[in-house]
Amino acid sequence: MDTTAFLNNNLIPVRLAAIDKDGFPVICSLWFIYQDGELLCASHASAKIIRVLKENPHCAFEVSINSVPYKGVRGKAIANLKSDADGAVLSQLIARYLGDSQPKLSKWLLSRRKDEYAIHLKITSQSSWDFSERMQGN
Template sequence: MVQQSTVEFAGVWSPEEVDRFLTETTVPIRLACRTPRDDLWMLSLWYEYEDGEFRCATGADADIVEFLQSTADVAFEVSTNEAPYRGVRGRGTASLGPDHDKTQLKTLLDRYLGGTDSTLAESLLAPDREEVKIRITPEKLYSWDFSQRMSEFDDA
């Protein structure tokens, strides 16, 4: 659960509802950062949300690793891809660390693919592939939910 004293909340959901949405939703996080040349950059990553932080993984040679080493400030969004739209956006700080045993990657493979029994998982878990953990600590979280005004699109 997000520590309310360290994170600013705004929007339609309580901190508990934000926590539940981010824990249960399995769409990628859209992450925005700056390159070393101060250009804007955005990408999507698989994530898990635990203890008030987003945890991602990527290859050590990915551009985002260099970008986050240069500037740790990020913005992000986790939102549904189909109507009715709802989600959480915010800003925070990213930190990097090694994922030598690929524990974070395995957790993400379980979360998004249901396990490691696939060609994609095998290629990502290859012994010669170096993996990096990305931890995003939110400073502000803003939630929105268009379910009421888009109720005609709600299949649930």
């Protein structure tokens, strides 16, 4: 499977898993852009995933289709948090996932951008699967 094409062409959120300070994983679904070998996400400063990633940037991710034929990408990454106060990453995510379909939501999200973080996921390992051939006719 061409993982770059899969990540660029599917509007599926990434499921991001990180380890909380109690040792248990936390999972969060986030919009993403695949750019220069990294997954870029955004989240508000008050979000639990930001607090958890500040404590421990080691994480895992999965982007997968939940209907036949099953396919996806999963792996491990190191999260690098950067201020997105200008809304650069957030604007790209809104354009990708919402377009012009929900102007009120887009405006509200951008109104909070001064406290937004860009999450740069540097992929350290990944694997992919595509059961299209095996599931033909289903």
